[in-house]
Amino acid sequence: MEELEQLRGELQAAVDPDQTMIVVCHGTGCVANGSQDVTQALKNALAEAGEDIKVMPGIKTTGCHGFCSRGPLVIIKPANVFYQQVKPGDVEEIVAQTILKGETVDRLLYKHPQSGDALETTDEIPFYAGQERVVLQNIGQIDPTDLEDALRAGAYAGMAKALTAMQPAEVIESVTKAGLRGRGGAGFPTGVKWGLAAKHGDVEKFVLCNADEGDPGAFMDRSVMEGDPHAVVEGMIIGGYAIGANVGYVYVRAEYPLAIKHLEMALDDARALGLLGENILGSGFNFDIRINRGAGAFVCGEETALMRSVEGKVGEPVPRPPYPSDKGLFGKPSVLNNVETWANVSRILDRGWEWFAGLGTEKSKGTKVFALVGKVNNVGLVEVPMGIKLKEIVMEIGGGVPGSDHFKAVQTGGPSGGCLPWEDAELPVDFDSLIAAGSMMGSGGMIVMDDRDCMVDVAKYFLGFLEEESCGKCFPCRLGVPRLRETLNRFSKGQGTVEDIDDLYSLAEAIKMGSLCALGGTAPNAVLSTLRYFRGEYEAHILEHRCPAGVCKDLITYKIDPDTCTGCRACARACPQEAISGEKKKPHTIDESLCIRCGMCMESCKFGAIQVF
């Protein structure tokens, strides 16, 4: 342990905190927007400016900074000057102005959405100022492919403390006292789970990391693995030591190639430095980690299905009990936690359970990372203390809804969760409040919807998703979910009766009670929560045969506004049905009998002349 701290000290001393460092975000969002080209342009520009620069700035590429809608992001440290939507063509100016003269390039700064003021540094931007970063503390700060950089930021300090100065039972006690609850969705107390596995004594055990982040609209775990993989590795080593396991498995979605790459690098580097493998830090504890790539099955996020998949089998859940803490992977006692939980474990051991227990609410301690997406200005990744109001996340940190002063609904909890209405804007976001409101925390997807989003369509969407992903083992889920979806299908066509709504409730109850795992058990939530808060919208479909949001294909018509139409013919060329006619430079019209409502005309119109009724 002393050697590790000595190395950390040397690494920290070798870096001058005042040296200019240009940080470029290489998260998936920024890379897709071209941040790699920006990095290359920066390298070229610095090389060219070479002789004019007194002290050559460093360039660091990091994981996701969270502010994905503003990417590619470039931050100049130590002043934390924040440049957004940077293009390779902007780089020359950044070098000439900021690096050489110390002046900011105003046009690349973020403008406050209300006041319009240009904000210079990250700390001033509401998106960052409202956050409390614990799990994400190093992401955007460190180069995730560089163990030395992670060590400078404190990586493996918690593990070193646990392995050299604490008994396994003391580690479990710390995690229990911290009040950490599983971040994968259900919120089970982590320390209690560990204790159940540990009590089996000296037998072979396993720890697993659930990185099969399958909820649509959720990418928290991907960003943690991409941006700070050592936090996950460290947490798993601590967990292995606490319960007496020598092998860990990370089960990660194959859709996340960059996360897999960074995890593999982290494991190799940790092994090379003696932080993983035989006799870690001379403690006598052996532990190693293997990566399993998922093969594309949502149900494998369920713990028993995940373990079957690691065994090389079809990922079908099995009844519990026996719980995995008694009989899990290969029939041995096993503990499964998700990515964010493991990262929290590292922080708790590093900074102490008292500190962690001081964050959040009485029953939901710590912070939660959310993927804030949909109809919100600041799409991205945010970390907030538990108990923060829904409104604060969406309207303040998220910068509100484009073109509106309110959201229509916020969907949390993935396909298992529900939709919360604007009336719940003051709701504290914690495990128990969300369940009481008919939704759930889930893994952290938070999808904002506006008045153009139809709640019947949203419920139908989630049921369609679950119908496809149901493993088919138990019939309440296999047969019940399609029946729910079919009923909603009829509603979306303006068919059905109000009595059908009563049938939905009783069918939902049967599916909840009879399903083998949580996939089926929570499947009706999307219907139940939208019925609870948006029943009027259901009735509009059934009784008035209209979709108030203008989404359900069979209930809408496309029309061209003659005052806005310029007669450019773009829509007529795009229409696959040849349903649009009109003379050039004169307003066009749509033949409703031919229209298949594919939306091609609307997408191709540059003047916003096509409207939905």
Added chain:
Amino acid sequence: MAQTAIDIDIDEIIERYPGKPEYLIFLMQDIQAAFNYISPEALTLVCDHTGVAESQAYAVATFYNSFSLEPKGENLVQVCLGTACHLKGSGLIAENLMRSIGLDEPGTTEDLKYTVETVNCLGACALAPVAVVNEAYQPKVSSPKLMKTVKKLGDA
């Protein structure tokens, strides 16, 4: 006896993992990545190596979305149908794309030029609606934009 290139590749892949049932999915993933599908012959080789019954391997191959027992097209287009993309119209975009290349549902065109898949969230929600064409992310796509990109590939 002369071996074809495919035989040699498969043997090399099979030898990457110990002959235990728990490596079934690893092997199938590597074969899928190398050949774009898992042929009946390849499946038999994997079963012989891992000691898994063919019926079980077939169950695994058909259970997981990422395995294909049929060859895929030259160009792979994945349209994200995650929640954020759905709200921004990705369902219509997928339908419009498929109609334009003669597909009724996700799958491969007869001339093996294209495979269209719909995927459940790529975790790139800030780019919604998003599609991936031959591994390149296409942020904020529209039907006309995606159809143009895809058509260009086919003409090349």
